[in-house]
Amino acid sequence: MSTKNIVIGTAGHIDHGKTTLIKSLTGIETDTTHEEQQRGLSINLGFAYLDLPNGERIGIVDVPGHERFVKNMLAGVVGINLVLLVIDVNEGIMPQTREHLDILTLLGLKAFIIVLTKLRTVDSELRQLVLDDIRENLDGTSLAEASIIETDALSGLGLEELKAEIQRKVACIKPILNESEPRLNVDRVFSIKGHGTIVTGTLIDGALTVGDEVMVYPSNKKTKIRRIQVHETTQMQAYPGQRTALNLTKISLSEIKRGDVITLRGNVEPTWMIDVNLSVLSTADRPIGLWERVHVHLGTNEVLGRVVPLGLEEVRPGSEGYVQLRLEEQVAVKQGDRLILRSYSPIVTIAGGIVLEANAEKHRRYNQVILDSLAVKESGDFSAVLLDYLNKQRGFMTAKGMADYLNVNLAKVNQTLVELCAEKKVMPINQTFIGSSRLKEISLEIYELLEAYHQKFPLKSGMSIEEVRSRLGDLRQREIEAILASLMTQKVIKQTNSTLRLANFSVAFSEHQQAIKKRIENTLLEAGLTPPSLPDLLGNDPEAQGVLDTLIGESVYYLNQNTVIHLAVYQSAVSQVKSFLKVNGTMTLGEFRDMMHTTRKYSKIFLEHLDDLRVTKRLEDSRVLAETQNNQQ
Missing domain, CATH: 1.10.10.10 (Winged helix-like DNA-binding domain superfamily/Winged helix DNA-binding domain)
Structure with a gap:
């Protein structure tokens, strides 16, 4: 099943008119707190929805523009499909405009509309100078070919043209495959009297249904979905890409916070370390070296961590490289998730990256095996990625387990497994799979185990099957039996009663x-x-x-x-x-x-x-x- 639920977000410098633009487009005031309204700037994330001319309803996230609230902006871009880069015609591109653009580019966003605001406040000559300056500043970036819509929210100038352009862009966005386990990165938590705890976020990967039992990670708290709302409408189910509010049972406000992940049990595993392909901005003032402390923004979460470059001494501005991030708090992420790094002090955006290994182990910096594995994961060759994953697992894996861990849909995994099994690179057994290289390693382990036993006890006919199983304790019994059966078919080992021996071994009495x-x-x-x-x-x-x-x-x-x-x-x-x-x-x-x-x-x-x-x-x-x-x- 595929769904097309679009969320657009605003980006831009403080006071460039993002919130006013959204109110004029939708009629919804996204500055909801007294402080925001009093100060005239967005502190927290604001949410609205827009009905396009063709009747399609899309979600809108109004993210803060002030430098002090960039971390809130980062929380807001999770799940966004299209960005409105808002620029005040009186000021043009400003520092926060550039930082927002850097963040959006590092997060892999490619669909943009540039919205020039407050057009009625300048003459045509200044307007043209600003347009020329925008094109010059954005040349060579992902916004170089983006359309520019000129608006004035107070008078309504350009709003219909903007809606039409949004509709055109939305039509080009591919629908989301609803075949993975659902995840919701929590960006807001509050309570309503008589209802209890409410969380909001953009749903990604899969669908959630009223009555689902879900887990809150990384705290491993169990809860249940009592009610779902999408665009202020109560629904039985929420789909990927939708701005979603969940009413949760048996969990208090103190047990959940922004940055947590809501998903099904076992879909993610909290981790202290992640391996990342990191891209450092060319504007960064220095390389990122060993043990540099940074702010790590993952989903809606922000944690502190240390950088450990892998295979190189440091990652220089304008370049990329592999690093391990060792975090000061556990996070719940999946392979393929994107992240942003900001320097510890002063806090500025310096890099972005893609998670290549979501549950990394501590390893040596110049371990070639690890570097080769990361290169495979970065390559995008899914067949190679899947085979690399299988060959690193101790035992057999299910197709669903692979899809969940690698964060891809099950159909893609199944098709790839058919090809890998045909090429004898993967061995299937009882709806589970093991990489042939890993199977050879375990088979060699069994061979060497029996060989050592024969050398130590040359007069014993073989090692008991129970002892062999105990020595392979991290494998399930059915997996061990499958591997032993394979070795017996290949005439590598033989079984006599309850003992195993090498096929070429026999007791020789003097x-x-x-x-x-x-x-x-x-x-x-x-x-x-x-x-x-x-x-x-x-x-x-x-x-x-x-x-x-x-x-x-x-x-x-x-x-x-x-x-x-x-x-x-x-x-x-x-x-x-x-x-x-x-x-x-x-x-x-x-x-x-x-x-x-x-x-x-x-x-x-x-x-x-x-x-x-x-x-x-x-x-x-x-x-x-x-x-x-x-x-x-």
Whole structure:
């Protein structure tokens, strides 16, 4: 499903007429606080909506222009599709005009309309000089070809032309695919008596529905959507791109703030570190070097952090490079999100970037593997990005998990997986996937694990499957089974009963060890259920324990850590106990002793072992078959 919900935003210097323009276009006053109205400037974000000539309704964000309120401006541009760069004809381009333009460019915005305001206050000669100056200043920028609409909000001059131009631009904006998990970057939090906590923001990536259980990140608070409003209209659902107000339950004002992210559980993971491709403005007064402290603006959030350049000493003005941002507070972001850096002091915009790794680990600055991975992520080759991601995961991943993490729609992931599986670069198993390179690494790990085991225990037939699983503890059991099955198909390993061994391995007894094996087996076979003690069985031969270990599960059976019997004796005894109980119903310890011609000591050890295995069940002084007892119950 695709939706086309457009939000436009204003940008420009203080007092250039942004709020007045919006009021004239929409009839809505976006300066809502007493302080804003008294001072005549926007402090917080203002919101309105505009009905275009074709009937389409679009959202408008009026962002502050004063230098002190640039951080509020940054919060407002999240989710904006089209920008009105507002310039007062009396002043032309001013410092905050330039900074707003820098920020918008760094955030990747490309759709602009230049709105010249207060036209009735100047003569035609000054008007032309300002127009020429604007074109000269914007030459070489993303606004070089932007249309200029001349207006005067108080008289209504140019407003219809502006609406028509907005409608033309909106028609060229591609609809948003509604196939990812929804996210809302909170830009305002307040409460209404009788309703509770309200948050607002521009919804991105996916849809939200009344009744949805959602999470607030990075605090991991759970809440539920009671009501949704879009453009002051109550709706059951909000779609990507819409300015949205959410009425939340079971959460107080103190538990949520601007900068938080509302989304579904597990869609994001709070992080202290992110890897970024950083572009430094050519106007920055110095390079950005190691440990420089900066203000980081992500979504509607602002946190402090330190810069760690990767693969280079510093990122110079007018250039770009990879950096890791180590943050002083956790944030919730996704790969592909854009950010702005402002210097710590004085606070000015110096750079912008794209998140390449949203949950980065601390790594060395000149680690070529990391640098190559970041280059793949920056390339935009989605097939390479997806393969790089899979080959860095320990186990198998679902297509949805990949789509959520990489912040792309599921259809794109599924199509790419089909291609990668056909090229044998990805292995599918039970609706999950693993990169072939990662699979080879895990397979090699298993091979080396078994090889080391064979070297340490050359007389053991193999390592138990449970021990192999425990050594691969960060993989799920079904993943381990899939990998082991693949290795057995390739005839790399073999399974015998409950042990694994390399396919080319076999126990090779020396002549002396063969003699020990024969002695142990014959002794236990003759002893029946009255076996010798382990020290007596092993004698003083240092090789005997190794030989005995090799025979476990093949011809020798452990009743407990101190008692072993011949496997054939054990199997015969179990069979006789079952037959006796099926005929007689119960068996006493004495009856077992007499039947097996053994002692009370070994009768007790054997029957307690069967109790532990749930073959039998003790009832006072007798045993019954456990399955019979369960059926009766």
